Amino acid sequence: MNQLSFRLLSLNNLIIYSLLSGLALLSGCEKEPVPLTTNSIIKGTAGLRNGGDYSGIKVVATGPYQESSTLTDLTGSFQFTGMGNGTYCLDYSKEGYGTIRQYNIQLFGNDTALARGVVLYELPSPLKLPVLRRAFIGIRPRSYPEKDWICFETDVTRQNSEKYCFWFLMCMATDEKVSIDHNQLIDFSWSGQFNDDKYFLYIDIEWFLYLNRENLPFKSGDMVYVRGYPVNMEERGGYLDTYLGVKQYSTLDRTRSTNVISFIMP
Amino acid sequence: MRLQLTFLLSICFILSACEKDNLIPDIEGSLVGFVYTFDEFANRLPDRGDVEVTAHGLKNYTTYTDQNGRFEFKKLPSGTYELEFSKSGFGTLKHPGIKHLGGMPTTLGLSFSSALNSEAFFLYRIPETIITSLSIDNNLIRATFDFKVDPPERMSLSVIFSDVSGFDRTNAKSSLLCHLTSVDGEFSGNVSFSNLGFVQGQVIYFRASVFNRDTAITDFDDRIVGGIYSYFDYTTYTTVYPALGDESAQFSFIVP
Numbered sequence: 001m002n003q004l005s006f007r008l009l010s011l012n013n014l015i016i017y018s019l020l021s022g023l024a025l026l027s028g029c030e031k032e033p034v035p036l037t038t039n040s041i042i043k044g045t046a047g048l049r050n051g052g053d054y055s056g057i058k059v060v061a062t063g064p065y066q067e068s069s070t071l072t073d074l075t076g077s078f079q080f081t082g083m084g085n086g087t088y089c090l091d092y093s094k095e096g097y098g099t100i101r102q103y104n105i106q107l108f109g110n111d112t113a114l115a116r117g118v119v120l121y122e123l124p125s126p127l128k129l130p131v132l133r134r135a136f137i138g139i140r141p142r143s144y145p146e147k148d149w150i151c152f153e154t155d156v157t158r159q160n161s162e163k164y165c166f167w168f169l170m171c172m173a174t175d176e177k178v179s180i181d182h183n184q185l186i187d188f189s190w191s192g193q194f195n196d197d198k199y200f201l202y203i204d205i206e207w208f209l210y211l212n213r214e215n216l217p218f219k220s221g222d223m224v225y226v227r228g229y230p231v232n233m234e235e236r237g238g239y240l241d242t243y244l245g246v247k248q249y250s251t252l253d254r255t256r257s258t259n260v261i262s263f264i265m266p
Numbered sequence: 267m268r269l270q271l272t273f274l275l276s277i278c279f280i281l282s283a284c285e286k287d288n289l290i291p292d293i294e295g296s297l298v299g300f301v302y303t304f305d306e307f308a309n310r311l312p313d314r315g316d317v318e319v320t321a322h323g324l325k326n327y328t329t330y331t332d333q334n335g336r337f338e339f340k341k342l343p344s345g346t347y348e349l350e351f352s353k354s355g356f357g358t359l360k361h362p363g364i365k366h367l368g369g370m371p372t373t374l375g376l377s378f379s380s381a382l383n384s385e386a387f388f389l390y391r392i393p394e395t396i397i398t399s400l401s402i403d404n405n406l407i408r409a410t411f412d413f414k415v416d417p418p419e420r421m422s423l424s425v426i427f428s429d430v431s432g433f434d435r436t437n438a439k440s441s442l443l444c445h446l447t448s449v450d451g452e453f454s455g456n457v458s459f460s461n462l463g464f465v466q467g468q469v470i471y472f473r474a475s476v477f478n479r480d481t482a483i484t485d486f487d488d489r490i491v492g493g494i495y496s497y498f499d500y501t502t503y504t505t506v507y508p509a510l511g512d513e514s515a516q517f518s519f520i521v522p
Contacts, residue, residue: 104371
């Protein structure tokens with residue numbers, strides 16, 4: 001009798017165990033979807049802002065299944081074949097360049113999806129960032145016609161200028177906690193020059209006001225705080241992240257920034 | 267014997283579990299899009315939040331936009347969906363035929379390329395302005411309005427025409443869009459009858475609705491965002507303008 005009950009118990013255990021393992025396997029199987037079709041193609045081109053050799057740009061296609069990766073040829077062309085149905089995104093990267101993600105590549109059946117051309121920009125120099133000594137509205141020397149600029153005096157001199165990075169994205173806000181994640185306006189149009197032995201950075205205030213004429217977040221008399229982040233200035237305008245709905249700068253270095261400096265909005 | 271049977275059964279069960287592998291699963295993924303809101307005069311509103319977005323497919327899914335007008339359906343099964351956008355006080359917009367394949371996100375509307383126009387969903391406030399009078403005289407249309415807020419400088423009207431009195435939008439003979447500008451509070455604009463199919467001397471009846479629209483806006487600095495603000499209703503075979511103002515009373519004129 002005892003033996004029988006023991007056998008029944010182990011039998012029950014066995015049934016429960018096999019049921020559980022079956023369920024575990026079932027859920028395990030669900031995690032790896034199988035493509036309905038596997039004959040789609042993604043084609044595209046990628047380029048580099050400087051230079052004619054576009055080979056060696058890494059393109060990674062991520063979709064519902066495993067990742068695929070390829071490199072561009074000399075002309076920047078790349079192709080993925082034998083792709084399963086689903087929506088993919090492409091990540092473009094190359095050593096020393098910013099990375100870009102492109103969304104919404106849709107494949108079904110015999111599709112050949114053409115990815116829009118992408119240009120990668122060189123990362124900003126790793127050299128140190130200048131200290132912004134003061135900011136003010138003033139005349140820019142040796143510049144005609146004579147008009148007001150937003151002027152930033154730096155600690156850079158002619159002797160040490162080659163040790164600095166001058167490529168900036170400038171974040172502006174009306175409080176001193178201004179950063180890349182906390183700002184009311186981002187400006188990109190920068191130029192600079194030496195006045196005597198000091199290096200100055202400039203924003204054309206006329207152009208600044210014109211570009212932001214529709215929704216300038218600052219009123220005349222506002223104290224505007226500014227912080228600079230290294231970026232490749234050629235990437236003017238950045239690119240649109242269609243998933244987040246925000247502008248991105250592929251070469252932006254979020255880990256380094258200048259000190260915060262303020263000026264009074266004219 | 268019993269034990270052997272159980273073993274067999276459990277092996278069958280395990281095998282059947284893995285056989286599911288051969289079935290075609292629903293691929294899930296995000297579906298993302300952007301909504302812009304406007305007042306009845308086609309001015310952009312800063313608050314783009316709390317728009318209810320429903321994806322009608324084999325099942326229905328609902329989500330809401332954030333303050334930036336962004337909405338996201340997470341883990342939406344692949345399929346074709348009709349999206350419906352609604353917010354209290356705004357016209358309900360529909361957009362059929364959204365193909366969602368699943369996997370990585372389907373991103374609607376905004377385009378990656380700076381050169382290309384892109385499309386988002388434009389939601390307009392239902393007009394509160396009432397058209398109090400209309401007149402047409404020698405290709406000039408005049409209107410007076412009862413504004414609930416500060417009057418704008420321009421108004422657009424969708425005007426419908428018929429040679430039969432007592433008509434409405436469903437049986438109008440023709441329609442046109444006219445733009446009126448305000449001079450000292452008097453709104454007027456040009457209207458051309460050459461394409462309406464009426465003959466000189468004929469008595470024509472007309473009505474109008476407020477129809478201020480912006481078909482494209484500039485956002486993300488230099489990028490143009492086009493807007494979907496109407497849809498085709500396949501059940502009635504008509505184009506629906508979700509936030510068309512109420513039809514005015516009927517007025518008449520004689521074709522010059």
